[in-house]
Amino acid sequence: MSTSSIEATSEFDRDTAVTLRAPGVYDAELSAGWTIIQAVNGGYLLALLGRALGDHLPHPDPFTISAHYLTPSVPGPAVIRTETVRTGRTLSTGQASLFQYAEDGTEVERIRVLASYGHLDTLPDDVRTTATPPAMAPVDQCFGASDGPTPQIPGSSAITERLDIRLDPACVGWAVGAPSGKGEMRAWFGLADARDPDPLSLLLTVDALPPTSFELGLKGWTPTVELTTHVRCRPAPGPLRVSITTRNLAGGFLEEDAEVWDSADRLVAQSRQLARAPRG
Amino acid sequence: MSTSSIEATSEFDRDTAVTLRAPGVYDAELSAGWTIIQAVNGGYLLALLGRALGDHLPHPDPFTISAHYLTPSVPGPAVIRTETVRTGRTLSTGQASLFQYAEDGTEVERIRVLASYGHLDTLPDDVRTTATPPAMAPVDQCFGASDGPTPQIPGSSAITERLDIRLDPACVGWAVGAPSGKGEMRAWFGLADARDPDPLSLLLTVDALPPTSFELGLKGWTPTVELTTHVRCRPAPGPLRVSITTRNLAGGFLEEDAEVWDSADRLVAQSRQLARAPRG
Structure with missing residues (x-):
């Protein structure tokens, strides 16, 4: 579906809307409402790319989506170029890039993703998990x-007004100058306007909490x-629980593993990122 | 470096050699020596792609490499097409695809990867880790x-002759019809010809053990x-320790998280894959 068929009744749907310009090419507007300090949040950007791919590919839901972040995105116009890599019966694979414009009008690539999409609703119900919420x-x-x-990220972060994040008391020491020293961040997560979660909003959820590095004492x-x-x-309607864990900070890089659980106690998303560690 | 400068003194280096055909385009020969039953091992293929990208990009070492597997690879000729996505001071991002040939000579894409490369040897020595071997x-x-x-994968698997894998006794129940029921696989890992590990061979190591599904009782x-x-x-010279864990088997898919530790007790690689669960 393109923008015309999206009911943009929520902030998230309005701000991740994409408009088909040509086959596989989508116009988008990066909203200033999803910035952390001055950069546009990476999970919000991923949701935009995920929406374009879900429109372009024959399957609707992201099963696995890998994003490499190239240059910082800024609020304003953007174009997403998608490509179908392979289509199969149960999975399709696609690629997408988000570009913005330099002063001379040339396109600058911000993010590139590879993703495999399927139909979540056609999966069998079997669950054999040892994971616990x-x-x-x-x-x-x-x-x-x-x-x-006040557990706020230093500087003006418009995204905090879009999200309803409630941090577990064990993970807020950083906000009062007493970080736990553990690489853990846990929170209840919802959208501020109470829009229920879906596969696209999960792409935002995995990258929306304060970084684990804050609890490691790094600013x-x-x-x-x-x-x-x-x-x-x-995900079922209702609040999500998100935990993010860093086990290995080494050589100036760290991994962040996120788990997202829904109100029905199901593990609905897993993510891992490699990030540069703060210097401080 | 292209093939001419690789000292192909080990099976791994010989069988992952690539030959520059044109700028960014490499010829390769998928060896029958790295097959599991009839398919070419996914980690071996990743190492081939990783070698081509390390030659093409200005940075030599894979820091993070995301591979989407499209169609099963078979022994025989292949071509790898690489693209520089972005070059930076400390990291470069590239893309690569491995193709083989259909009967009519058309190229069929097997795998596509996105990767960010850097210089491992220039990283600071700081380590703050809570991970344990x-x-x-x-x-x-x-x-x-x-x-x-005999913990052998059913069917003829040539790759077992290339690898020196020693499974932990707690993870070999599947081989005698008594799987533990836990989604865990742990092993000492080396190459059979005693070639020492390096960043490229780690790409093989993360996908070389029997799948955790065997210990879950699935064939x-x-x-x-x-x-x-x-x-x-x-990685330091000497044997590696690999652990693979599956926490969530649901809806016909499972994740496998791998950790690789070197002889100096350092966490040298982390990986996660999404795989289709066996039916049985």
Whole structure:
């Protein structure tokens, strides 16, 4: 579907809308509403690319999507170019790149993704999992952007107004100058306008929490080099639980492993990213 | 470097050699020596692509490489087409595809990868890790391909002759009809001709053990959809320890998380793949 058929009743759907310009080519507008300090959030960008690919490919849902971040995106116009790599019965593979424009009008590539898409609703119901939901305090004991101590990312971050993130008390030490030293971040997650989660919004969810490096006592920017997300199940309506873990900070890089659980206690997404560690 | 400068003194280097045909285009020969049953091993293919990209890009070492597997590869000629996506000071990003030939001579794409390369040797030595090496029995208590009970993959698998894999006793139940039920596989890993590990051979290592599904009591093929590997450190000479874990088998798919540790007790590679679960 192209923009015309998307009911842009939520902030997320409005700001990730794409408009078909030519076969496989989509226009988009990167909203200033999803920035962290001045950069556009990587998960929001991934959702935009994911929406374009879901329109272009014969299958609708991202099963696995690998993104390599090339240059920082800024609010404003963008174009997404998609390519069908292979179509199969149960999975299709596609590629997409998001470009913005330099002052002289030339295109500058921001992100490139490779992804395999399928139909989540046709999967069998079998589940054999040893994974368990993250240990999380009840939501009324967790800390949102309007609570004190204020767990806000330094600088103006418009994205905090779009999200309803409630951090587990065990993971907010960084906000009061007492980081736990553990590479863990856990939160209840929703969209501020209460739009329910779906496979596309999960692509935002995996990269929306404060970085684990804050709890490791490191301040500053943790730019993503590469982020791969597996969507394992269509999420049930209601709040999500997200845990992010860093086990290995070495050589100036760290990995962040995210798990997203839905209100029906199902593991709906897993992701891993490689990011540059902050200097500080 | 192209083939002429590779000292093909090991089976791995000989069979992953690539020959520059034109700018960014490399000829390769997929060896029948790296097959599992009849398919060419996915990690071996990744190492071939990784070698071509390391030749084409200005940085030599794969930091993160994401591969989407499209069609099964077979022994015989192949061509790898590489593209520089972006070059930066510390990282370069590239793309590569491996093609083989249909009967009518047309190219059929087997795998496509996106990767970011850097210089492992220029990274700082800082390590802040909470990861610990896998619990592993001493190598003389582990089981190799020539030991009884014989932990061999059903069917003829030439790759077992190229590898020196010693499975931890806790993970060999499947070979005698008594799988543990746990999604875990752990082994000591080396190349049969004792070639020492390097960043390229790590790309083979992450996909070389029997699948975790065997210990879950599932027989049959576990084809990889997507495999992303982070190389975190240049491995020291000597044997590697590999652990592979599956936590979530659901909807006909499973993830496999691999960790590779070197003889100096450093976490040298992390990978995650999404694979189709066997039916059986």
